[in-house]
Amino acid sequence: MRAREISVPVGNAKKKANSVPKLEDGFAQQDIISVSQFSRENLEHIFAVAEDMRAIVKKQGSTDLLRGSVLACLFYEPSTRTSSSFIAAMSRLGGTIIPITQGVQFSSVSKGESLPDTIRTLESYADVIVIRHPEMGSAQMAADCARKPIINGGDGVGEHPTQALLDMFTIKEELGRIDGLNVGMVGDLRYGRTVHSLARLLCLYDVQFDFVSPEILRLPLDVMNDIRDHGLPVAETYDVADIIEDVDVLYVTRVQKERFADLAQYEEVRDQYVITPELMAHAKDKMVVMHPLPRVGEISNDVDADPRAAYFRQMENGMYVRMALLAAVLGKV
Amino acid sequence: MRAREISVPVGNAKKKANSVPKLEDGFAQQDIISVSQFSRENLEHIFAVAEDMRAIVKKQGSTDLLRGSVLACLFYEPSTRTSSSFIAAMSRLGGTIIPITQGVQFSSVSKGESLPDTIRTLESYADVIVIRHPEMGSAQMAADCARKPIINGGDGVGEHPTQALLDMFTIKEELGRIDGLNVGMVGDLRYGRTVHSLARLLCLYDVQFDFVSPEILRLPLDVMNDIRDHGLPVAETYDVADIIEDVDVLYVTRVQKERFADLAQYEEVRDQYVITPELMAHAKDKMVVMHPLPRVGEISNDVDADPRAAYFRQMENGMYVRMALLAAVLGKV
């Protein structure tokens, strides 16, 4: 194994580190805002609990661990996947949900109420709040005014830490370890917040990165510098074919047409970022293809039957990881 | 009693029969897509369980039978009645719900996700999925890709099998039997999917039909042929007054103005399809008036107090039948 070099993260992460405390004393009553809060020990605790949660769900469907607790799901933009996953997680823990998932049509908001007032109202009803909001920093703002734990369910181009946790958990479950892996990330590496958060979490481990994207969608400098500060090997290329034989993890994201000023340029490159059975024929026998979903063509449906296609198991893992997080911030595990 | 002649259904039903298996080995882990799946024995099992469910609700409100189970309600078009009924049914069975009832405003869908991907995501969180979708065949498509049971909550002009089941259950509960009854169906018999599904289910019994509709809204040929194939007596007429004295069941549906090219024609006929106390004065003492609701004038409010007006009891029966179905597909009854 290569030596791990711990260094202070740069860029946005630094600013966040000032305001979001690390989870040094455990999760009880803490906010979950950014992946920068997590140590390797924190991750391993959550993963161990998530494995317990899976065993409980498989055996009996649910537990009474959070009986009497209420989760408010405050979604300022719709996200069927994330809200459904949190609702199922809280239900299977024996708790209940206040679903506020009407997209932009909030009555109080349309009456001009501030986010802090909405949060302070909801925390008078609920024990924990998941917030999804289109503006970066909104989850932190919510946490700053709340007495109850806030979980960031995605704050615009900011972070989506529970997605990064479920991605990490999936890698560990599928391949048995994280140290020593070669992780390929494909697609829109510039704007994809899931890529940024996952890359940062992976820096806590001894991995090597292969990034594959069109030139205009390359990984931002601050994330790249984070990785370099950790002394981890990095390579960049334009074509998935260049890395398919080497990677243990192929993390695929969508290349959106809207990102291209020149549509011809998009048409030219997009096929290089579609995962097909032909491409998979060159991959290792023991590796995984992952995707945060929804996908719109970037992984061929013909790949679904491949045992290495892990994206639907990844979704299921999201429920176990969120069960673990909810139980942890409410002080039960 | 007349002899019952069992024959193979024709038309649409045949195509469905190819893909939706009959419930020969019981309901556990099966999809509920079409009334064509049900045998008389299947119906009688569900009705017996539904009666048990009513007794439980009347006595204690709920049971723990589905404790730990999660139902995803995936409604691509709003339906307060059907979604509320399923939510109440699952709640009273001790299970929990992921409500996705925001009409067309689905985030994943608006991001272009395919129905199979949405289903495969939801089944990683839930134990059973009810889907309502404007396109015929969508419930079958969902069932084809799902490992968990799918219940069709209405697929456009296709089917709405749980409605037909609750209609049948209501007839049995109100009149004590189904064999030997004279069933009148009134209104829009051409486009009303509840009429088609109920008529097909009734063909499993020894009934006779009276159909009443404007010429342009007569029962489609394929449903009529199904009935004839079963050797059951059928009559058609334009006026409810022609049949009111004879029927044991008067199943009323709405005649929609939009169906008429010529509005004058609509104005001319619509009063023949409104059920009034005057009309009811000619009906048998022991008969029932039913309606799938919502109604918009086709049954006068003055009929509501008549003990033969069964439409609100019919609504309540919907909850017991859906409780029975949920418990059955999850293998508990």
Added chain:
Amino acid sequence: MRAREISVPVGNAKKKANSVPKLEDGFAQQDIISVSQFSRENLEHIFAVAEDMRAIVKKQGSTDLLRGSVLACLFYEPSTRTSSSFIAAMSRLGGTIIPITQGVQFSSVSKGESLPDTIRTLESYADVIVIRHPEMGSAQMAADCARKPIINGGDGVGEHPTQALLDMFTIKEELGRIDGLNVGMVGDLRYGRTVHSLARLLCLYDVQFDFVSPEILRLPLDVMNDIRDHGLPVAETYDVADIIEDVDVLYVTRVQKERFADLAQYEEVRDQYVITPELMAHAKDKMVVMHPLPRVGEISNDVDADPRAAYFRQMENGMYVRMALLAAVLGKV
């Protein structure tokens, strides 16, 4: 203490008294439509139960008191605060919820279904219904056709009785009593239904009123006459500064720009209706500032840290009061 003079209320309240029965024989299976139903004894019962509910929530999160019961939340207009509060209340009582909170997008309604039909359908699934509707009298109309208890969650410019109850409970909890208090009400006293309902409930006690509003937003005559009929002292003024030293309760509501024909007039007066730390410096040490929320600037955020700022505790009290009401109408307390 001044003598209390009980008299028949005038104006709207009289008409309501005809149709909504007083809660003389307790709450079991009764509708909660108007504050005019409540006696002082009724209030004190609900407040005692609400205190018990708070103790239960603080100690164990929830109770099983309403296990097996289902609440339908029928919201024809969105109200995150009221619907969330009822959902949390029912959850913490061990019951479950049918949330119908999609604003105007009701399927059955858009198909033209009447309110009575919607209510009669929902009561076949649920044990109690909370209705919020933009039209005055709608809650009463619902109650008139329902066999199950109806709770008015706000009917347009009509009433919002649970808001008035939580306001009263907050006063009692914060100051230990209601008799003998000086209650100041500030802002839009003309259109603010919370002001009217609270004022009418306070008439059951021995209080004195100070009303502060712009000329065009003065308290309506019928509410003023109610107060005078009870022989309670009343003063009116244009400026909060005139009363700030005297009041035990400062109940603040929003002065909406839209109420003013002349915008210049609005700009001129609005600062007189903003509560600031400077203003609070003149208030008693032991008094409370209340607001039904949402606020949009009429209480400065700098007041939030003042121990006399009770508006977020007021929100929390809403949950306990609604728990008490739900348990009461379902005959459990």
